[in-house]
């Protein structure tokens with residue numbers, strides 16, 4: 001039977017990491033997959049995470065199964081991070097969280113629950129979006145539609161076009177919105193735009209599904225939540241897929257959660273029970289370690305303060321690299337990259353041609369995604385000159 005299978009081409013992002021590993025050029029730079037690198041070029045375990053891990057190792061007494069919803073402290077921490085510790089939505093039980101294996105697991109379980117409620121639901125994705133959104137949602141039988149988002153010519157969101165397209169939605173549609181640090185463009189909605197989108201959700205009746213994978217990496221932990229918190233105050237229902245891969249540096253631990261908001265605490269619990277049942281059919285329950293780490297950090301004021309300091313350092317280093325890159329390009333007379341300074345999080349499009357992306361890879365061993373998305377968080381003061389010089393040569397080539 002298995003001999004009938006065909007091999008599948010490498011994933012556009014993860015496949016790039018594999019190609020990078022094989023490259024023998026000593027100057028090679030990986031600006032593909034979205035992982036944070038520090039000044040030494042490595043992806044560190046955060047100090048708060050190390051300390052929490054030590055504590056867990058000392059106190060953990062059993063490896064028996066977790067409850068189906070996962071680590072209770074993690075789910076509480078997730079809701080507090082997303083909505084604020086004093087949120088009335090939490091107090092009133094209107095929001096519920098089920099731990100999932102990373103942001104992908106959360107998106108997929110959310111999609112499964114949507115499909116159980118209404119088979120074949122239309123889900124609207126920004127164009128462009130993270131490539132893995134498509135298989136995650138379509139794999140649960142949702143029907144993906146696109147709304148215009150990033151205008152490559154102007155290096156900015158085309159909000160009018162986005163709103164015009166979403167005016168075609170109706171009750172029973174789902175609209176996926178990137179919470180902050182839009183992947184792949186780095187261009188985020190302003191608070192006013194979130195409010196206008198919320199007005200439209202109320203008018204058209206669609207359900208927002210927020211992908212919150214980068215909280216804290218745009219402007220700050222609280223600042224980054226403003227858009228979806230404002231939306232959550234007003235819409236009758238909403239889903240959020242939350243991930244701790246980036247802001248806790250827990251990538252391989254697969255720590256995420258699917259969160260449901262309804263206006264009736266019993267209804268919220270019903271949605272959570274569906275999520276747990278969907279998970280039971282696929283992987284039973286989430287892994288413990290990442291959730292235990294996040295729960296430990298958020299419940300300990302000293303560890304939380306340590307984590308917040310590190311998160312601020314990460315964000316500031318990325319923003320420093322944004323300016324440093326554009327300064328170098330400006331100095332060489334390539335002044336059309338100012339948008340990189342103001343975009344958020346790990347990613348920006350370079351907006352170069354496919355051939356130039358390939359040339360960067362072939363001639364300079366610089367790896368960015370084919371869409372021209374580059375991971376700014378992979379730049380360091382040791383590789384930025386090589387990267388800027390390579391890009392300038394390719395631009396002038």
Ligand code: LMR
Nearest residue numbers: 013032033034130132183
């Ligand atoms: C990315 O966009 O590079 C990350 O979210 C990693 C991934 O799984 O694609």
